Amino acid sequence: MSSTAHETAHGHGVDQKQFGFWIYLMSDLIIFAVLFATFAVMSGHFAGGPGPKALFDVPYLFLETMFLLVSSVTYGLAVLSLQAGKRSAVVWRLLITFVLGLGFVAMEVNEFSQLIGEGFGPDKSAFLSAFFTLVATHGFHVSCGLLWMATLIVQVWRKGLTAGVESRLLRLSLFWHFLDIVWVGVFSFVYLVGLV
Amino acid sequence: MSENHAEQSSGGHGRLGKYLVGFGLAVVLTLVSFGIIAAGVQPKYIAVIGLIVAAVLQIFVHLRYFLHLDGSKDQVWNVTSIAFTALIVFLFVAGTVWVIFTLNARLMA
Numbered sequence: 001m002s003s004t005a006h007e008t009a010h011g012h013g014v015d016q017k018q019f020g021f022w023i024y025l026m027s028d029l030i031i032f033a034v035l036f037a038t039f040a041v042m043s044g045h046f047a048g049g050p051g052p053k054a055l056f057d058v059p060y061l062f063l064e065t066m067f068l069l070v071s072s073v074t075y076g077l078a079v080l081s082l083q084a085g086k087r088s089a090v091v092w093r094l095l096i097t098f099v100l101g102l103g104f105v106a107m108e109v110n111e112f113s114q115l116i117g118e119g120f121g122p123d124k125s126a127f128l129s130a131f132f133t134l135v136a137t138h139g140f141h142v143s144c145g146l147l148w149m150a151t152l153i154v155q156v157w158r159k160g161l162t163a164g165v166e167s168r169l170l171r172l173s174l175f176w177h178f179l180d181i182v183w184v185g186v187f188s189f190v191y192l193v194g195l196v
Numbered sequence: 197m198s199e200n201h202a203e204q205s206s207g208g209h210g211r212l213g214k215y216l217v218g219f220g221l222a223v224v225l226t227l228v229s230f231g232i233i234a235a236g237v238q239p240k241y242i243a244v245i246g247l248i249v250a251a252v253l254q255i256f257v258h259l260r261y262f263l264h265l266d267g268s269k270d271q272v273w274n275v276t277s278i279a280f281t282a283l284i285v286f287l288f289v290a291g292t293v294w295v296i297f298t299l300n301a302r303l304m305a
Contacts, residue, residue, distance in 0.1 A: 022274055026281040033285040037292035062230050069222055072262055076215040083211070177262040181255055188229055188251035195233050196243040 021171045025178050035134040042130035049125040052194030064107045071100035072180040094153050108139045218261025225254040
């Protein structure tokens, strides 16, 4: 398993759960691959509607990307505090991660509502259908990650760094870093390639 | 095996340093990607190739520095499963693009 599991040296139970979760992430990757492939096929079909250059705001996208990237690092810092057994540091580092993740989701929801408000919703063209499906699937994953993170923050705060809490924190760590990797694909191939 | 690994990679500084190096590389690669668009690199195919290369490099940076995936023995199954998944992803995406974008040519022939 990822060495994050080993650093805690809890033995095979944690390793197996981490590996099982890793397999889930791999199947999730397949879902995203299908959505990326669909987007690639649909991305040139605007049905008379606007294309990427009329819709995407590069500085806005850059800020959104930074929110998620920095949150990935702050989650890593929370794992370091976890390994050092520092409970309060784990809590506040997770809180920072949560706020950054929430900032990302808020920016995305804002972008979507603006597009839909201007009449460029997923019903406008094949390009926009594929765009909304792929980006919203990622955003939904991040939102689920936030719900999971909020739950774990409460658990760390109330139960402390028990073996169970630690094991769950390490799995969320895989999930969170994984979502940032998928986002690299989204901002590169969905947004930026469309702007070339 | 796992305890050896824990000893090797323990020590707060090394771990913190790894995250910071990963962050630095990820920021640089993100700036390269956005820079390609900001600078309006021409011709277009060069810009697209640049974006693909930067994205692939950044994915490896994330895997190495954030998910701590490396060639160590205890990670054989993680690496094997992601390598297999990468193959499937490649078949799906490249296969779809290839089939759909050559459809016209093949129907005409």
